[in-house]
Amino acid sequence: MLLSLTCQQIVYQVKVKLSAIIDDTGLRVNWHPPNFAMVHKVAIVGGGSWGSALSVIVGESVERKKHLFDTSVKLWLLREEVNGEDLAELINRQHENVKYLPGIQLPRNIVNQN
Structure with missing residues (x-):
């Protein structure tokens, strides 16, 4: 089965792999997509x-x-x-x-x- 990914899905996958981002205060926060759940x-x-x-x-x-x-x-x-x-x-x-x-x-x- 060939998967077709949208840009939003690709970005989400990359961010999930990284598992966290740094916000303005330097704190680690988990990123969750607003309306996207796979x-x-x-x-x-x-x-x-x-x-x-x-x-x-x-x-x-x-x-x-x-x-x-x-x-x-x-x-x-x-x-x-x-x-x-x-x-x-x-x-x-x-x-x-x-x-x-x-x-x-x-x-x-x-x-x-x-």
């Missing part, structure tokens, strides 16, 4: 043991950085069945990948999409 969306492709473990870390991280990220993290996995039930539905309902990462709770903001 929220990033996160998706994890693969719902095996690695993808599930990564979703725990990412899910908790985006919850702490709500000002930067959409708090809903999409987890994409292949259709599989566990004891006759769809694994994706089990993950959404129980917030646990009972097949690949049993016993570990996934954050509530992990939403399975397939």
Whole structure:
């Protein structure tokens, strides 16, 4: 996907990277754009043991950085069945990948999409 950035977005990104500017009094102040907020969306492709473990870390991280990220993290996995039930539905309902990462709770903001 090709991103097209406006001048305002580029300036914002540069200022965010610098994280602070100096005002007239020499104090460090954080710069926040007046009417511009860019929220990033996160998706994890693969719902095996690695993808599930990564979703725990990412899910908790985006919850702490709500000002930067959409708090809903999409987890994409292949259709599989566990004891006759769809694994994706089990993950959404129980917030646990009972097949690949049993016993570990996934954050509530992990939403399975397939």
